[in-house]
Amino acid sequence: xxxxxxxxxxxxxxxxxxxxxxxxxxxxxxxxxxxxxxxxxxxxxxxxxxxxxxxxxxxxxxxxxxxxxxxxxxxxxxxxxxxxxxxxxxxxxxxxxxxxxxxxxxxxxxxxxxxxxxxxxxxxxxxxxxxxxxxxxxxxxxxxxxxxxxxxxxxxxxxxxxxxxxxxxxxxxxxxxxxxxxxxxxxxxxxxxxxxxxxxxxxxxxxxxxxxxxxxxxxxxxxxxxxxxxxxxxxxxxxxxxxxxxxxxxxxxxxxxxxxxxxxxxxxxxxxxxxxxxxxxxxxxxxxxxxxxxxxxxxxxxxxxxxxxxxxxxxxxxxxxxxxxxxxxxxxxxxxxxxxxxxxxxxxxxxxxxxxxxxxxxxxxxxxxxxxxxxxxxxxxxxxxxxxxxxxxxxxxxxxxxxxxxxxxxxxxxxxxxxxxxxxxxxxxxxxxxxxxxxxxxxxxxxxxxxxxxxxxxxxxxxxxxxxxxxxxxxxxxxxxxxxxxxxxxxxxxxxxxxxxxxxxxxxxxxxxxxxxxxxxx
Numbered sequence: 190x191x192x193x194x195x196x197x198x199x200x201x202x203x204x205x206x207x208x209x210x211x212x213x214x215x216x217x218x219x220x221x222x223x224x225x226x227x228x229x230x231x232x233x234x235x236x237x238x239x240x241x242x243x244x245x246x247x248x249x250x251x252x253x254x255x256x257x258x259x260x261x262x263x264x265x266x267x268x269x270x271x272x273x274x275x276x277x278x279x280x281x282x283x284x285x286x287x288x289x290x291x292x293x294x295x296x297x298x299x300x301x302x303x304x305x306x307x308x309x310x311x312x313x314x315x316x317x318x319x320x321x322x323x324x325x326x327x328x329x330x331x332x333x334x335x336x337x338x339x340x341x342x343x344x345x346x347x348x349x350x351x352x353x354x355x356x357x358x359x360x361x362x363x364x365x366x367x368x369x370x371x372x373x374x375x376x377x378x379x380x381x382x383x384x385x386x387x388x389x390x391x392x393x394x395x396x397x398x399x400x401x402x403x404x405x406x407x408x409x410x411x412x413x414x415x416x417x418x419x420x421x422x423x424x425x426x427x428x429x430x431x432x433x434x435x436x437x438x439x440x441x442x443x444x445x446x447x448x449x450x451x452x453x454x455x456x457x458x459x460x461x462x463x464x465x466x467x468x469x470x471x472x473x474x475x476x477x478x479x480x481x482x483x484x485x486x487x488x489x490x491x492x493x494x495x496x497x498x499x500x501x502x503x504x505x506x507x508x509x510x511x512x513x514x515x516x517x518x519x520x521x522x523x524x525x526x527x528x529x530x531x532x533x534x535x536x537x538x539x540x541x542x543x544x545x546x547x548x549x550x551x552x553x554x555x556x557x558x559x560x561x562x563x564x565x566x567x568x569x570x571x572x573x574x575x576x577x578x579x580x581x582x583x584x585x586x587x588x589x590x591x592x593x594x595x596x597x598x599x600x601x602x603x604x605x606x607x608x609x610x611x612x613x614x615x616x617x618x619x620x621x622x623x624x625x626x627x628x629x630x631x632x633x634x635x636x637x638x639x640x641x642x643x644x645x646x647x648x649x650x651x652x653x654x655x656x657x658x659x660x661x662x663x664x665x666x667x668x669x670x671x672x673x674x675x676x677x678x679x680x681x682x683x684x685x686x687x688x689x690x691x692x693x694x695x696x697x698x699x700x701x702x703x704x705x706x707x708x709x710x711x
Contacts, residue, residue: 192296194673194687200248201673201687203230203296205311207241217312218243220283228276229290230298230307245309250298251656251672252688253306257294257330258633260337263344264304267371270327270348272299272306274364277323285310287321294330298673301642301656324358344370614710616667618645618660621705634660636701637672652676652702660693660708667693667708676702 195202207213221232230245253269280287291297291309299306331349336342351366352358475492618627627645637643639655647653654674661668668690671678678685679700685691693699695710 194689195244196677196684196687199675200246202233202244203247203298203309204245205243207243207313212314213241214286214289214312214314217285217289217310220285221310221312224283226276226279226283228272228274228279228306228308229310232310243311247298247307247673249654249656249673249675250300250307252295253297253299254294255633255659255672256299256301257334259335261334262337262340263342263370265299266334266336267344267367268304269297269299269306269330271364271367271371273297273308273323273327274360274367276308276310277321277360278364280310285312289313290321292321292326301637301639323360324352327363328352614665616660616662616708616710618699619707619709621707627706629660629662632662634662635672636660647704650702650704653704654702657701658699661690669693669699669708674702 191206193204193206195204218232218234220226221229222234225231230247233244233246235242235244256265256269276290277287279285280290289310289312291311296309297306327348331345331352336345347366347370351363355362475488475495477492480488480492616629618629619625620627631644634645635643635656636645636647636653636658637656638647638650638653640646640648642656647657652675654672654676656672657674658678659670659672661670669678669680669685670690671685671687673687677687680691680693681698682700693708695708697708699706699708
């Protein structure tokens with residue numbers, strides 16, 4: 190398929206020349222020419238002699254490929270997708286084969302202000318027509334588009350989840366999703382009746398069954414003794430010294446029948462108390478675990494006396510006397526390399542402290558500065574920092590300097606305009622009306638009066654289209670493209686064809702409608 194653009198007055202047409210081997214679908218052509226179909230570009234059929242033409246009015250619209258250049262926001266994406274879906278659904282309503290719709294981003298046209306999109310339907314019957322993969326087409330657009338990061342991109346995630354999650358693609362469901370994301374139409378939610386639970390019969394308090402209350406046939410056995418006269422009479426009195434007292438008043442805990450391991454009483458013997466000398470006959474040793482299980486004042490005192498006796502026996506075996514307890518903080522040891530005298534040992538010997546290794550201090554190469562002292566004599570003073578001096582002719586470790594152009598060290602290499610950023614070529618436009626300098630700092634620089642779309646906004650001239658022209662920079666070459674403007678674009682007084690790249694050079698005069706510019710490189 191080969192399309193050309195044609196300018197007629199203020200309109201721009203996309204033209205297809207019917208080839209001799211093409212067969213026109215007259216039914217579809219009649220639907221296109223006699224109806225204004227939503228989502229499809231207005232179509233005209235013309236014949237001059239034996240040549241037939243099919244024309245589509247795409248005035249004031251840009252191709253989807255140009256529309257998606259740069260960062261794409263939510264409004265642009267949803268507008269193009271809704272236009273494609275509307276075109277497919279309308280073709281089915283008008284009994285047009287959807288395989289005749291041209292699925293090419295170069296021939297899908299959008300309005301830069303409203304984002305309304307139209308497609309081109311070419312009613313040519315072909316022998317082999319491949320089915321349209323709409324799911325793959327939408328996924329290709331999403332994954333090849335750069336989205337605007339200044340806004341929330343949740344709509345992109347929703348579209349991807351739908352395209353990847355549904356087993357069968359449906360145009361109706363996808364349109365509903367787009368409308369919900371756009372916020373224009375929301376499918377009404379059908380309220381489903383909530384199932385009511387079955388009514389329960391009211392239970393009267395006086396008619397409750399007696400079996401509802403669970404009863405425990407086994408009596409609860411109290412593990413703790415109850416202090417009452419009956420319990421005191423029935424309790425078993427244990428002689429003192431065999432078992433510790435569990436509670437004050439002389440009431441002992443009777444053995445529980447369910448316990449399999451009875452408590453083992455300590456062997457009888459004399460007990461040691463704090464502040465008294467240990468008896469000559471050794472008594473039974475009380476462990477810490479036994480003390481915790483059978484704690485009372487007598488066992489605690491015996492355990493403490495036993496512990497003190499062990500300390501005294503250990504000190505006597507070493508020939509030392511345990512130090513007396515003093516209140517307050519201990520005195521600091523005296524300064525010097527001396528040890529304390531220990532009873533039973535010889536006189537303390539001085540201990541030699543290891544001396545740190547003295548590293549030789551490197552003196553600087555320069556002579557120190559002498560300063561006069563008030564007590565006579567000049568004492569050399571070393572400065573806090575002395576930079577290292579390297580003798581002439583010695584190599585340094587500061588890296589090497591590359592001389593551009595391979596010249597001698599003493600010469601200066603002159604950089605070209607491409608190497609010197611200060612003299613790099615910077616294309617710009619001069620607006621003749623106010624002598625304004627417009628820097629062309631993007632590969633595709635848009636000029637028009639739609640502020641949300643263009644890079645240079647012209648708001649004081651109604652003859653300028655919303656998207657009038659683009660200045661393209663590519664591989665050191667420069668072009669101007671008219672984007673289907675109403676009043677067209679001229680280069681050096683000659684009107685250029687829409688959607689065709691026209692080369693420009695330094696000093697060329699560019700006229701957009703009735704607005705004059707001059708293109709400059711330096």
